Amino acid sequence: MGRKKAYTESELLDMTKKLLLEHGYEGFHVKLLSQHLIGARSTIYQYYANKEEIVAACMKRVIIKVIEKASAVDESNPMVALQQLLQVYVEESEFHQLLGDANKINAGVSVAVAQDLEYIEQSHEILKVQLMRLFGRSLQEGHLREDIPIPALISVFFNLVNAPNMMKLPLSKWSGLLFDMWLNGAKR
Amino acid sequence: MGRKKAYTESELLDMTKKLLLEHGYEGFHVKLLSQHLIGARSTIYQYYANKEEIVAACMKRVIIKVIEKASAVDESNPMVALQQLLQVYVEESEFHQLLGDANKINAGVSVAVAQDLEYIEQSHEILKVQLMRLFGRSLQEGHLREDIPIPALISVFFNLVNAPNMMKLPLSKWSGLLFDMWLNGAKR
Amino acid sequence: MGRKKAYTESELLDMTKKLLLEHGYEGFHVKLLSQHLIGARSTIYQYYANKEEIVAACMKRVIIKVIEKASAVDESNPMVALQQLLQVYVEESEFHQLLGDANKINAGVSVAVAQDLEYIEQSHEILKVQLMRLFGRSLQEGHLREDIPIPALISVFFNLVNAPNMMKLPLSKWSGLLFDMWLNGAKR
Amino acid sequence: MGRKKAYTESELLDMTKKLLLEHGYEGFHVKLLSQHLIGARSTIYQYYANKEEIVAACMKRVIIKVIEKASAVDESNPMVALQQLLQVYVEESEFHQLLGDANKINAGVSVAVAQDLEYIEQSHEILKVQLMRLFGRSLQEGHLREDIPIPALISVFFNLVNAPNMMKLPLSKWSGLLFDMWLNGAKR
DNA sequence: GATGAATGAGTTTTCATTCAT
DNA sequence: GATGAATGAAAACTCATTCAT
Numbered sequence A, B, C, D: 001m002g003r004k005k006a007y008t009e010s011e012l013l014d015m016t017k018k019l020l021l022e023h024g025y026e027g028f029h030v031k032l033l034s035q036h037l038i039g040a041r042s043t044i045y046q047y048y049a050n051k052e053e054i055v056a057a058c059m060k061r062v063i064i065k066v067i068e069k070a071s072a073v074d075e076s077n078p079m080v081a082l083q084q085l086l087q088v089y090v091e092e093s094e095f096h097q098l099l100g101d102a103n104k105i106n107a108g109v110s111v112a113v114a115q116d117l118e119y120i121e122q123s124h125e126i127l128k129v130q131l132m133r134l135f136g137r138s139l140q141e142g143h144l145r146e147d148i149p150i151p152a153l154i155s156v157f158f159n160l161v162n163a164p165n166m167m168k169l170p171l172s173k174w175s176g177l178l179f180d181m182w183l184n185g186a187k188r
Numbered sequence E: 001g002a003t004g005a006a007t008g009a010g011t012t013t014t015c016a017t018t019c020a021t
Numbered sequence F: 001g002a003t004g005a006a007t008g009a010a011a012a013c014t015c016a017t018t019c020a021t
Helices: A009-023 A030-035 A041-046 A051-071 A078-091 A094-099 A111-140 A150-162 A171-184 B009-023 B030-035 B051-071 B078-091 B094-099 B111-140 B150-162 B171-184 C009-023 C030-035 C051-071 C078-091 C094-099 C111-140 C150-162 C171-184 D009-023 D030-035 D041-046 D051-071 D078-091 D094-099 D111-140 D150-162 D171-184
Strands: none
Touching (some): A030 A051, A094 A150, A150 B150, B009 B030, B051 B094, B078 B111, B078 B150, B094 B150, C051 C078, D030 D051, D078 D150, D094 D150
């Protein structure tokens, strides 16, 4: 039967994600990864041909989860949908930070990398389209100010997920608060 | 006496800043820096003993500029002051991203590094205190909602500077827009 | 599992010792070492984190051997013991020259270095204590001149090991000769 | 008239000697030297074309002094002469340690180096001849044991200068003690 | 499958020496 | 003469990746 796997592929990608968030793309090393897993560094190459593949696979897995959750959002009421979407993004807030480095990955090292990168880009596009759709409908239905350019509206909305949750509120409460502030402003 | 310098220290630090923003702290290399300056890599070591000193000096210079601008803000009216402060932060928006990596610098490599780091930390504190002061007064004077916890209010305010200015508006206009959105919300 | 090593750790330390004696502490380079071993320079770093660790490990190994031999000396008759001890020191005469540079090693580079250095120092102390003990008893028993200060007696005794054996006599004969000269002098 | 010299050539060579003794030949650097002198590093190259010339000049100066003192020794009584010679060597005891590295100097870098090295070697020879002459006469006149091979006698005699003067006795007293021990031995 | 060992390319840093003012 | 600036060669170390058991 051969030896038992020291760790699952999922564990490997989880650790990769953790280390990417901690050290950034350029600070992520296979050596570092292996030090946080049991087993030898060379064993990692049984699963992935090179560093780039690991990172790309990690990013792909992350965005898949986001897409899954985002497509489960009920879009019948666009404002409610936006609020729910914000919660999804807040829950998966690292994905934004993480995928920000996707363009740094050298796609040339292997086809697998190129494919994953392609997949990621398409997923990104899907999310963007969904967001535009919801914003469009919200505007049409007169829920949002028209004196603010839509890109600015979106930019600020999307950027909310990076606001540090300093009080460590539960995410559903925190995302509610953020949505409230975005919608109603800070003014008394 | 001696030859004339190939580049000024200021040019070196400017380039350092640019590269740090482009490649992140872990992606910044002395070799990379030297490739973007005239002359040999070793020349850089005439002015800085090691990589860390370069980065620390760069960060210090950046925060000095922010502190300068921030202390020039007229605080007689706290809400006006907040708006002006936001503009300062937006103008120097990289400083946030840049200094986020300050804690990655190994202070142990030389005293110069440790001192710069200390200076940076203190400056950070000064900025925080100013922000708290203005928020405190704004609340007292009844300008801000009291149903939102102050940390949340601040977190979102401060986070605004990272919202991408996708339309490339002039910074004064863009920061005005951001302040407006933060204060009055997105709702019609 | 894994390949078989190209050289043993012992071979590495032997070569290190040879090169240290040949070139001195400051003239010892990892590059030099690798050129005298099979394989690439970087391989050495699989076993030792830095140059200092190599040198410290080498010195430790040398002094361990000396301690071993020195503690095997029968001390029932102090003068006989001194003669035997001199032979040990002559046989391992490089150890003196080698360990003279121990204080040049920067203990700060890693814990391994600091520990080895500590070990070396303690071993040195043990040897010194043994020597003092034997000299003390020899004096008590009236074997040595009392008009010479003991430190001078010891200094000269210990220094004998550095006298070059120009005739390449067998070490047991050479050390016997040295002891004879030290004890009885050169005068007819 | 030009600028005033920052330091004399003699001061430069004195410092060179000090640093050579402290750090060994391989640990001696022009940078280090310049840090212990006033003025710029490049100024040193006004006096010496390269590092080797500095070291060679230093060694030459040292041996000249030894030769001077050694030739002033009155040789009418060989044993008295030996004692006086020992004192000379003890006074200049660093010269032994210093010149031990003369062979490490790459004579090929410049003629000046080659010439100094040649001079040093000849001086060495002169000293050796003098020593042999005195030993020869001492033996002839029956002052020394004949059961000890002459090379051993000389080796031990010469090696005395390296015995550490731990009690910091005045050199004339210390060299007298050493000669006494060498001649009469340690036995009661 | 797993892994210890090996390695070459890349990065940081140091230093002797030369250049230009 | 003196010196600040520049530089290339060399050393120390790191790390992704391959090899062989």
